[in-house]
Amino acid sequence: MVTNSFLRRVEKDYQRMEHSLREMEKQQEDWLIMAEQCLIVIDEYVRRLRSQVTRHQFDSMADEVYFFRTIKPKFIAKYLYYNQILEIESARPRSGKKAIRKFYENRMAALNDHHLAYVEFYNYFKRGATYLDQKYFVRNAYDLKMRLPDHLYSFDEGFTTFYDHQVATIISNDDLINFLMLGIRSLETGQERKEVFKNRLKWTASKVALIELIYALHHYRCFNAGTLDLTGTIQVFEDLMEVDLQNFHKVLTEIKARKGNRTKFLYQLQQNLEQLFLDTDI
Numbered sequence: 001m002v003t004n005s006f007l008r009r010v011e012k013d014y015q016r017m018e019h020s021l022r023e024m025e026k027q028q029e030d031w032l033i034m035a036e037q038c039l040i041v042i043d044e045y046v047r048r049l050r051s052q053v054t055r056h057q058f059d060s061m062a063d064e065v066y067f068f069r070t071i072k073p074k075f076i077a078k079y080l081y082y083n084q085i086l087e088i089e090s091a092r093p094r095s096g097k098k099a100i101r102k103f104y105e106n107r108m109a110a111l112n113d114h115h116l117a118y119v120e121f122y123n124y125f126k127r128g129a130t131y132l133d134q135k136y137f138v139r140n141a142y143d144l145k146m147r148l149p150d151h152l153y154s155f156d157e158g159f160t161t162f163y164d165h166q167v168a169t170i171i172s173n174d175d176l177i178n179f180l181m182l183g184i185r186s187l188e189t190g191q192e193r194k195e196v197f198k199n200r201l202k203w204t205a206s207k208v209a210l211i212e213l214i215y216a217l218h219h220y221r222c223f224n225a226g227t228l229d230l231t232g233t234i235q236v237f238e239d240l241m242e243v244d245l246q247n248f249h250k251v252l253t254e255i256k257a258r259k260g261n262r263t264k265f266l267y268q269l270q271q272n273l274e275q276l277f278l279d280t281d282i
Contacts, residue, residue, distance in 0.1 A: 003059040010049065010071055015231055017045045021078065022239065035086040042079045049075055054158035061138055068137040068164040070227050076168035081175045088180075097187050104180045111173045121166055128225045136163040171224065203241040209265040210243065211251045216266055 021038050028034035049072065058064040088107060093099040115122055124132065135141055139161050203210050211234075217223065218233045228236075234245050245251075261267050 003056070003063045006052070006056055007063070007067065007071065010052065010067075011229065011231075013045060013049065014071070014074055017041060017075070017078070018232065018235060021082075022235070031085060031089045035082045035089070038082040039079065039086065042075070042082065046075050046079060050156070050159045061134060064139070065133045065137040068139075068161045069133060069167060070229075072159075073164050073167035073171060073227070074232070076165065077171035077175070080168055080172035081179075084172065084176050085179065088176075101184055101187055104183050108177055108180050111177055114169070114173065118166060121163060122170060125167060125170060126225050128221060137161045167227070171227070174224070203237075203243045205265075207243060207245060208251055208255070210237065210241070211245060211248050212255055212263065212265045213269075214245075214248075215252060215255075216263070 020041050024034055024037050024041070028037065053067065053072070058067070092103050121136075140157060141162065214233060214237055215230070218228075218230050223233055223236075230248075234248050237243070238245050255262060258264070
């Protein structure tokens with residue numbers, strides 16, 4: 001029970017941190033200044049997290065695995081992401097679309113090289129496998145017969161496990177690839193990167209329908225191998241589709257209380273698609 005309270009408190013801290021970061025991205029047009037400001041905020045939250053977890057005794061190994069596989073990497077991924085944005089935007093060419101595009105493409109290639117270097121663990125994590133979690137995500141439990149990270153002896157043993165940093169790297173690299181692709185897209189369209197992102201999609205059906213869809217996809221582990229919590233998933237869709245879903249807990253309660261078909265929107269999607277296939281069969 002103590003661990004459950006601890007995990008809930010940490011999750012709320014992450015939500016507050018992420019909200020602050022999103023607001024900074026909206027308000028600050030300069031990517032360098034924005035990244036610096038975000039790193040200051042993240043540093044404060046990570047230091048607090050380290051202080052909390054080094055004093056905490058997990059109730060079970062499963063709780064420790066959950067923290068180091070799912071929760072801590074989300075904090076560190078944000079640090080890695082904004083740190084890389086700071087480095088990328090500082091180093092990119094100041095002019096010449098071809099030069100900037102080539103620079104972004106080279107950065108994406110480097111991210112892919114990292115993926116190939118850790119492809120075995122990448123596949124393990126993305127498939128949602130768990131059979132090695134007790135070695136990967138429990139402190140002081142690494143196996144010298146397995147591939148060891150280069151910084152093994154630089155570990156903060158109270159705050160680090162064998163591979164939680166690699167999870168954070170996977171998450172941040174996924175976000176960085178999207179950042180770089182939007183940069184390339186902005187070169188092609190002449191729009192600012194934020195405008196390219198903003199103008200991609202808008203949800204025009206009901207908010208209830210969107211929440212029902214997100215909830216189904218989330219619980220089917222469709223995003224980040226199930227490592228992103230529901231609140232985080234909701235926030236991604238809010239940004240992507242410019243819609244306010246802050247009351248999603250209340251909406252989910254109402255959906256669950258429906259009489260008859262509780263997944264009304266998903267049923268309508270299925271029926272519509274089935275009819276389309278029937279109408280277009282030759």
